[in-house]
Amino acid sequence: MLAFFRVGMLGFGGGPSAIPLFQQEAVKKYKWMTDEEFADTLALANTMPGPIATKMAGYIGYRVGGIIGCLNALISSVMPTALLMIFLLQLLQVYKDIPWVQHMSASVVPVVAVMLATMTWDFMKKSGDTLGWKKAVILILASFLLTEWFNIHPGILIFVLILFVFLPSKKKEAAKG
Template identity: 45%
Template sequence: MEGHSGKKYAQLAWAMGKTGILGYGGGPSVIPLIRHEAVVKCRWMNDDEFGETLAIANALPGPIATKMAAYLGYREKGVLGAIVAILAHILPSCVAMIALLSFVNFLSHSPVVQGMIAAVMPVIAVMLGVMAYEFAKKAYQGLGRGMVVVFCAISFLLLQVVPIHPAIVIALFLAYGAVHYRVLDKFKKKAKGEAS
């Protein structure tokens, strides 16, 4: 049993270490990598659970990738699992930052580095686009086209026109999600009543 437990810690450390090393561009760009490890490779959760976890993590303060690592570690191995996952996720970056600190001034003005950053940005945009498409497809399957269009329009208005902080918008949609099926049942009963 201890061997299996040690294997799980090693799996957590390896998965979160990779996301910490390969994730470039801030928290949101790391999410597709974390999803790949948690859903596709290690099968710790399914897409729906990952979407719910991501929504809750977005509503809480702090770096999104670290919160996701902490939750996955805690889900798999409790408090110690959360500590292992967080350390595995942040330590490689911390070590790299310390090692490169003396070169930071040179690197920030280097045309080579500027070119590398410019080359990576479209890749990050595509990864985020693919993830958004997959979540939209799941929403379409669960809610239908009309509701997806309505929710997208509401999100756009709240975020771009009003504008409201994204955490509040996420909290509003989480609150609606909690009562979604009750509201849907009321509409169905009302429609049946009007039809008869």
């Protein structure tokens, strides 16, 4: 699958930088899933151990083509990157003291930051539209405080929120009865 090869080759900076690329390929270009399904997939993938890009490729590939699609996606996204990484890291070791190589490496960081900020803004808009802006802002601020100030792992926070959604509340029970 060319989509996963592109993500694997262009996701410079690690798994988080590949997330917007996965969204571009799976949601916008090929329309394999909606933005909401992508957000759910990303949230679930963040709760599990291991590299996020591998989990996203594996699940999206499975969703599109079953077991063969999963294997194809994993090989397409991981193998070329692994081989290229071995080659480029050896090359980088040889030329690491040259100033333009140091500047090139440092220049990637702002690009990744912009990609992540764009994706964050898209998720914030969707949260505001889905939950209402007041509830979305409260959840965003609470999540930020819990992860950044209290060092609670995002996976734990996501798990607790999933439990909260599925636990019966008095309002839900009153609506049924």
